[in-house]
Amino acid sequence: METPTHSTVHLSDWQKSYFAITSGTCTPGQKADEYRAKILRIQYAWANSEISQVCAANLFKKYAEKYSAIIDSDNIETGLNNYAENILTLAKCQQNDSDKWQSALTADNVFELKCVQERMQAGRKFQSTQMAPTDACVLADKGVSASAAPGLPKRNIFSSAGETELCAGSAKCASRGPDLPEHPSSSKSLQSSVPPATKTSDTLPASSAPLNEQVPRGFQATPLFGSKEAASSSSLQMPSNCHDGQNLSLSSQSAILARSASSGKRKAFYGLADEGSTVIPSLAPCQPSISTETSSFSGNRNRNEESSVPGFRTAKEQLWVDQQKKSQNLPQRAPVSSYGGVKKSLGAGRSRGPFGKFVPPVPKQDGNENGGAQYKPHARGPTDPSLPVDERLKNIEPKMVELIMHEIMDHGPPVNWDDIAGVEFAKATIKEIVVWPMLRPDIFTGLRGPPKGILLFGPPGTGKTLIGKCIACQSGATFFSISASSLTSKWVGEGEKMVRALFAVARCQQPAVIFIDEIDSLLSQRGDGEHESSRRIKTEFLVQLDGATTSSEDRILVVGATNRPQEIDEAARRRLVKRLYIPLPEASARRQIVTRLMSKEHCSLNEEEIELIVKRTNGFSGADMTQLCREASLGPIRSLQSMDIATIMPDQVRPIAFLDFESALRTVRPSVSSKDLELYETWNQTFGCGR
Numbered sequence: 001m002e003t004p005t006h007s008t009v010h011l012s013d014w015q016k017s018y019f020a021i022t023s024g025t026c027t028p029g030q031k032a033d034e035y036r037a038k039i040l041r042i043q044y045a046w047a048n049s050e051i052s053q054v055c056a057a058n059l060f061k062k063y064a065e066k067y068s069a070i071i072d073s074d075n076i077e078t079g080l081n082n083y084a085e086n087i088l089t090l091a092k093c094q095q096n097d098s099d100k101w102q103s104a105l106t107a108d109n110v111f112e113l114k115c116v117q118e119r120m121q122a123g124r125k126f127q128s129t130q131m132a133p134t135d136a137c138v139l140a141d142k143g144v145s146a147s148a149a150p151g152l153p154k155r156n157i158f159s160s161a162g163e164t165e166l167c168a169g170s171a172k173c174a175s176r177g178p179d180l181p182e183h184p185s186s187s188k189s190l191q192s193s194v195p196p197a198t199k200t201s202d203t204l205p206a207s208s209a210p211l212n213e214q215v216p217r218g219f220q221a222t223p224l225f226g227s228k229e230a231a232s233s234s235s236l237q238m239p240s241n242c243h244d245g246q247n248l249s250l251s252s253q254s255a256i257l258a259r260s261a262s263s264g265k266r267k268a269f270y271g272l273a274d275e276g277s278t279v280i281p282s283l284a285p286c287q288p289s290i291s292t293e294t295s296s297f298s299g300n301r302n303r304n305e306e307s308s309v310p311g312f313r314t315a316k317e318q319l320w321v322d323q324q325k326k327s328q329n330l331p332q333r334a335p336v337s338s339y340g341g342v343k344k345s346l347g348a349g350r351s352r353g354p355f356g357k358f359v360p361p362v363p364k365q366d367g368n369e370n371g372g373a374q375y376k377p378h379a380r381g382p383t384d385p386s387l388p389v390d391e392r393l394k395n396i397e398p399k400m401v402e403l404i405m406h407e408i409m410d411h412g413p414p415v416n417w418d419d420i421a422g423v424e425f426a427k428a429t430i431k432e433i434v435v436w437p438m439l440r441p442d443i444f445t446g447l448r449g450p451p452k453g454i455l456l457f458g459p460p461g462t463g464k465t466l467i468g469k470c471i472a473c474q475s476g477a478t479f480f481s482i483s484a485s486s487l488t489s490k491w492v493g494e495g496e497k498m499v500r501a502l503f504a505v506a507r508c509q510q511p512a513v514i515f516i517d518e519i520d521s522l523l524s525q526r527g528d529g530e531h532e533s534s535r536r537i538k539t540e541f542l543v544q545l546d547g548a549t550t551s552s553e554d555r556i557l558v559v560g561a562t563n564r565p566q567e568i569d570e571a572a573r574r575r576l577v578k579r580l581y582i583p584l585p586e587a588s589a590r591r592q593i594v595t596r597l598m599s600k601e602h603c604s605l606n607e608e609e610i611e612l613i614v615k616r617t618n619g620f621s622g623a624d625m626t627q628l629c630r631e632a633s634l635g636p637i638r639s640l641q642s643m644d645i646a647t648i649m650p651d652q653v654r655p656i657a658f659l660d661f662e663s664a665l666r667t668v669r670p671s672v673s674s675k676d677l678e679l680y681e682t683w684n685q686t687f688g689c690g691r
């Protein structure tokens with residue numbers, strides 16, 4: 001049998017990934033990952049001289065465009081830019097680099113910026129020291145590898161985003177090598193407002209720290225793509241005269257201007273502009289230099305922070321800066337979610353370079369001492385640049401984390417305790433064991449430590465889910481809400497991974513509340529006829545629950561809700577130590593529901609009439625009461641002649657009256673039978689924690 005050659009293996013890999021991408025089941029995140037992997041493979045192939053430079057350039061361009069299209073697409077189905085909101089939240093509502101965003105920089109004010117002037121000076125000094133005259137590789141729009149300059153420290157001359165764009169200018173410079181030095185006047189005119197450079201020896205900016213050591217051999221210094229001019233240049237070597245300080249200054253100016261130019265350019269991946277201003281990859285022979293990812297995105301962020309134009313950070317850059325600051329001990333509460341709980345965002349800080357996985361890191365904004373979810377950057381490495389990824393998430397599939405953030409993090413209108421009628425005992429207990437300990441963990445220690453598992457049980461429609469939402473709102477914790485049935489049905493085959501991911505993310509987001517609605521479908525009694533996958537989910541859940549409930553450090557509360565408590569596995573029951581009965585609303589609670597709902601409507605009910613309604617709704621659940629009010633509110637509309645509906649003014653609709661409730665009571669019936677009620681009462685007496 002013929003042994004597959006290196007290139008046939010590549011080819012079959014390529015085909016496989018092509019089919020995967022075009023299969024239709026591939027998520028945008030997976031696609032983007034795949035395109036980045038392709039870019040990486042091209043880089044390898046080119047570095048090993050398996051493909052020509054032209055071929056590599058074309059492939060780079062093609063895949064970078066595809067990658068950029070996914071990364072920057074606002075379409076929630078096909079793109080990943082739906083992180084914008086999260087990014088903005090984390091970046092404290094800084095503008096991100098969206099299409100609509102316009103830079104405050106203009107051609108006039110940009111040269112006055114201190115950092116621009118510093119760059120220009122650095123350029124001149126650079127020229128004066130004649131660094132890397134022959135083997136500095138102009139690497140397409142992104143950087144210069146000066147690694148092999150004899151007698152000089154191996155340095156990446158330009159390391160921040162702004163700096164990489166300097167290289168864009170340099171690339172141009174390379175192509176125009178012969179021209180620019182002949183037109184010093186043009187450079188001069190651009191520099192007219194710049195003070196003369198002071199020529200000291202240590203003029204390289206702090207940003208030029210050595211990066212080469214971190215980089216695998218054979219990787220090109222950053223840039224994959226160059227300007228048109230650079231591509232058209234037959235030589236990839238930077239002509240030494242191109243390092244003319246003035247030209248470099250020119251480069252920096254044009255680069256910075258380019259930076260403030262159209263969003264189309266910003267959209268471009270690694271400087272690859274959109275079609276109109278397309279830049280073509282320009283590749284240099286490989287010198288030990290800097291990995292694309294390292295130099296262009298991650299490795300330079302700190303430096304970027306210092307050197308980029310003030311007030312001119314993209315949301316991602318700002319996020320990074322914020323996180324760096326935070327990791328240097330700046331505890332800070334995250335913005336509250338719509339429920340008032342802390343809404344965290346994953347994915348916002350991910351890298352977009354070809355090496356970066358879509359590992360949505362979990363930045364802990366609450367600097368609690370339990371380690372919450374502080375940003376813990378991984379060790380830098382060629383395949384994992386300094387991405388801020390929480391250790392606890394490293395074994396979790398990124399897509400799971402994304403799912404949790406998108407589908408499980410709860411959203412919705414805020415709910416107050418007053419919105420929940422009745423159930424006073426349950427409310428008081430929850431406040432005691434959930435809200436206060438979350439607010440004052442220092443007091444609730446030792447024996448006073450709050451229980452880690454709560455079960456809300458009772459007939460359907462009594463407000464269990466409502467209570468869950470209220471906990472989310474009032475506790476200030478990160479709130480994860482998941483319906484157990486979605487674990488078993490929606491993520492078929494992946495439920496247990498989902499459970500693991502859910503707890504891992506929650507651990508990173510402490511204090512956290514995991515609310516599991518319909519928990520019975522997740523934790524029903526184990527039996528012989530049970531499906532293998534649901535058995536695995538249950539086992540995983542019990543393991544996680546055990547971890548969460550036994551660890552004194554973790555501040556994770558699991559709240560389960562069920563209307564079938566008798567079906568819950570005894571092992572799970574034991575872990576959900578506080579089992580609170582949420583009964584049908586009593587008369588006072590029913591009155592409260594009617595009064596509250598009617599107060600928002602045009603209504604003519606008086607006290608006696610409300611009392612009558614309350615009497616006649618004995619056995620109604622909260623949901624039944626709500627339904628009754630809805631039905632009654634349609635009464636005035638139903639009494640209209642059909643023709644009137646088209647023309648009548650809203651204030652001409654008569655108020656809701658008692659007679660509407662009377663007719664509504666003929667159609668709305670209690671949903672809970674007295675037999676069912678007995679079961680709940682019995683279970684409460686056996687296992688409940690109520691009085």
Ligand SMILES: Nc1ncnc2c1ncn2[C@@H]1O[C@H](COP(=O)(O)OP(=O)(O)OP(=O)(O)O)[C@@H](O)[C@H]1O
Nearest residue numbers: 419420421460461462463464465466563622623626
């Ligand atoms: N105690 C209550 N106070 C006010 N409204 C209530 C109350 N109980 C139920 N409702 C109303 O009924 C709706 C349904 O309540 P909810 O979904 O919380 O019930 P549940 O107990 O979770 O039911 P299920 O067991 O079927 O999931 C709520 O949105 C609310 O409008």
Ligand SMILES: [Mg+2]
Nearest residue numbers: 464465517561
């Ligand atoms: Mg519910």
